[in-house]
Amino acid sequence: MDTAYDQTLDVKGAKCPLPLVKSRKAIGELAVGQVLRVVATDRGSVADFQGWAKTAKNVELISQETGQEAGQDLYIHYLRRTS
Amino acid sequence: MTITETTIAVPALQAAELYERLLHDPTLFILDVRNPDDFRRWRVEGRAGLESLNIPYYEFLEDEDGAIARLPRGREVLVVCAKEGSSQYIAELLQQRGNKAAYLQGGIMSWGNYYHVRPIVTTADGQLVQVARPARGDVSFVIISAGQATIIDPLRHTSHYLEIVREAGATLTAIFDTHVHADHISGGPALAQATGAPYYVHAYDAIHPIDMLPARIAYTTLEDGQVFRIGQLTLTALWFPGHTLGQMNFRLTAPDGASYLFTGDGIFLRSFGRPDLGGKGETWTPLLYESIYQRLPRYVDDTTLILPAHFSDLDEGGADGRFAMPYSALLQTNDGLAPRTLAQFTTYVLGNLPVFPPQYVEIKRVNIGLATPDEAQADELELGKNICALSH
Ligand SMILES: [Fe+2]
Numbered sequence: 227m228d229t230a231y232d233q234t235l236d237v238k239g240a241k242c243p244l245p246l247v248k249s250r251k252a253i254g255e256l257a258v259g260q261v262l263r264v265v266a267t268d269r270g271s272v273a274d275f276q277g278w279a280k281t282a283k284n285v286e287l288i289s290q291e292t293g294q295e296a297g298q299d300l301y302i303h304y305l306r307r308t309s
Numbered sequence: 310m311t312i313t314e315t316t317i318a319v320p321a322l323q324a325a326e327l328y329e330r331l332l333h334d335p336t337l338f339i340l341d342v343r344n345p346d347d348f349r350r351w352r353v354e355g356r357a358g359l360e361s362l363n364i365p366y367y368e369f370l371e372d373e374d375g376a377i378a379r380l381p382r383g384r385e386v387l388v389v390c391a392k393e394g395s396s397q398y399i400a401e402l403l404q405q406r407g408n409k410a411a412y413l414q415g416g417i418m419s420w421g422n423y424y425h426v427r428p429i430v431t432t433a434d435g436q437l438v439q440v441a442r443p444a445r446g447d448v449s450f451v452i453i454s455a456g457q458a459t460i461i462d463p464l465r466h467t468s469h470y471l472e473i474v475r476e477a478g479a480t481l482t483a484i485f486d487t488h489v490h491a492d493h494i495s496g497g498p499a500l501a502q503a504t505g506a507p508y509y510v511h512a513y514d515a516i517h518p519i520d521m522l523p524a525r526i527a528y529t530t531l532e533d534g535q536v537f538r539i540g541q542l543t544l545t546a547l548w549f550p551g552h553t554l555g556q557m558n559f560r561l562t563a564p565d566g567a568s569y570l571f572t573g574d575g576i577f578l579r580s581f582g583r584p585d586l587g588g589k590g591e592t593w594t595p596l597l598y599e600s601i602y603q604r605l606p607r608y609v610d611d612t613t614l615i616l617p618a619h620f621s622d623l624d625e626g627g628a629d630g631r632f633a634m635p636y637s638a639l640l641q642t643n644d645g646l647a648p649r650t651l652a653q654f655t656t657y658v659l660g661n662l663p664v665f666p667p668q669y670v671e672i673k674r675v676n677i678g679l680a681t682p683d684e685a686q687a688d689e690l691e692l693g694k695n696i697c698a699l700s701h
Contacts, residue, residue: 243366243395250370270391277344278367 229289229304231263232256238267238300245271246278249305253285256307261288264303275303284309319400320411322387324423327413328443330387331355331623332630340386340410342366342399343417351693353389353413353420353444356623366395369402377406385409392416418688420444424469429631430614434541434563438473439616439632440464446620446695447493448632450571452561454540459483461559461571462618463496465687470500481506483537485546487573487618488556489514489676491586491669492695494687498526498678511548511555515677518553518587519670525678531557547608549575551597552582552697560608568613570636576601577617578625578634580698581645585662586669591655598654601646611637619695644701661700666693 235252237245245266252262264275272290279287286306293300322330330337331353339361341348348363362379369376380386386403388410390396396412403410413420421444430437435454441447442464449462451473458479463470463486474481481504486497489510501508512530516523533548539561547558552574561569574582581601584593609615613636626632640646649657668690674680675690682690 241394242391243370243398246367247370247398250367273344273346274365274367277346277365278371281365281368282371 229263230261231304232260234263234265236265237271238265238295238298240266240268242268242270242274246274249275249303250278250282250285253305253307258307258309260307262305262307264305266301266303267298269299269301271301271303275305279305319397319404321393321397321414322411323414324420325425327353327387327420328423328425328630331359331443332626332628336384338362338381338384338386339389340364340380340399341389341417342369342395343390347391351417351421353417354622354694366390366399369399373402373406377403377408380408383409385411388412389420390416392418417444421692422466422688424464424466425630426469426473427630429633430567430569432563432565432567434565435539436477437561437569437616440469440473441630441632442493443623443630444694445493445691446622448616448618448620450616452539452542452544453477453479454542456480457482457538457540459485459537459539459544460497460500461485462487462490462573463500465494465496465691467496467500467503470496471503482539484508485531485557485559486510486514486676487559487571487575488553489673490574490618491673492619492666492697493691494672494682495676498528498676501527509546511557513550513555514553515555517673517677517679518589520674520679522679523677531555545608547604549573549600549604551575551584551593551600553587554593554596556582556600558605558608560613568610569616570609570613571616571618573618574697575617576605576615576639576643576646577619577621577698578615578632578639579621579643579645580701581643582697583662583699584658585665586697590659590662594655594658595651597658598651609636611635615639619697621694621698621701645699658699663696663698663700666696 288304388396388400393416400410400412438451531546535546537544545560549558559571584597
């Protein structure tokens with residue numbers, strides 16, 4: 227089942243720490259309760275987003291999935307702003 | 310005063326400099342900004358007293374002051390991450406906040422693939438060069454004498470060996486693996502293909518111990534007692550089963566009477582090779598016992614320099630990273646070699662087995678040609694430090 231979201235952030239090609247830094251900024255621009263979908267190609271983002279969601283007070287990691295596009299692996303994260 | 314946007318230049322430390330500082334700089338402090346799982350799995354290790362701390366980079370983003378407060382005051386911090394991006398980012402942040410910081414260029418991946426080359430014995434008869442991958446605790450050797458060279462236990466990145474042989478103006482006559490390794494991918498078959506020199510390994514190790522499938526690489530088997538000449542030097546292959554069924558020791562003798570023993574994963578400086586990586590620890594333990602207590606003493610004397618394929622921590626290399634010790638000294642310091650009955654030895658072994666890294670089964674497949682990973686998969690398989698020794 228597809229997770230519903232309010233906005234997409236494309237960080238394909240961006241390397242650590244940029245996917246997370248940009249997501250953090252984008253989450254701050256959402257309204258409380260809204261969901262951000264982050265599309266990354268950096269495999270390290272999977273574990274880092276999990277750790278970040280545990281650390282940050284206003285972020286909930288709803289789900290993560292993988293995909294494929296033009297032969298490269300995609301790592302997709304769904305994050306909700308909680309406060 | 311005008312405020313301009315400037316990036317503060319943060320010093321980048323290369324893997325070679327990191328190694329020097331791990332060996333010689335007791336003030337080194339490492340801040341690892343990867344996530345806790347990655348840190349737990351593998352980190353930069355140094356001497357026993359090395360101080361390091363794991364604070365993931367996102368904790369600095371969420372609570373900059375709190376994270377900085379956990380760092381030692383007034384002390385330079387070396388920031389480390391997977392590939393360097395986050396460590397550079399955090400090092401810049403620390404500099405802006407008045408903390409001295411540098412970052413590891415290329416991240417922990419470049420440290421993992423760093424090779425340190427140094428001659429450890431040079432005489433009129435030849436030269437013995439130690440080629441180590443300090444992050445993994447892997448050690449290999451190039452022996453050069455009178456225009457001939459051989460390699461023992463070459464590691465995956467073969468260019469280092471080709472360069473040593475080329476610089477010595479020598480011809481590579483043979484490539485040896487003491488055994489089929491479980492912890493790292495051998496450079497042996499690739500070197501044989503590149504140079505035409507024969508690749509030797511014992512045939513017992515050419516059957517995967519778990520899969521029971523035969524090797525798909527070209528190799529020549531070794532016989533117990535088989536003799537090879539390298540210029541002025543003589544190399545004798547000696548069977549030492551236990552860590553693997555085909556584990557060999559290589560005894561090198563020089564005209565000056567000096568002797569050297571390349572033990573592979575037989576005995577190490579502070580331990581010995583675990584007998585369970587073939588999945589048959591209890592069956593292979595008596596073989597190992599016989600090798601250590603009966604075979605080994607027959608072909609070493611007190612002065613024989615023992616040169617293993619691994620170390621577990623940097624202190625084993627003494628002051629300057631020379632991972633070798635005379636047999637007599639080893640008997641004093643290596644508790645694994647203390648006199649024991651077979652029953653005591655078995656209890657000792659089975660009580661000190663570390664975790665069995667699951668990728669070790671696959672690495673053995675790779676080493677006998679049953680699997681062919683690409684570069685990224687090979688890096689992934691080799692992640693971390695070897696766990697070939699018994700705990701001690
Ligand atoms: Fe090993």
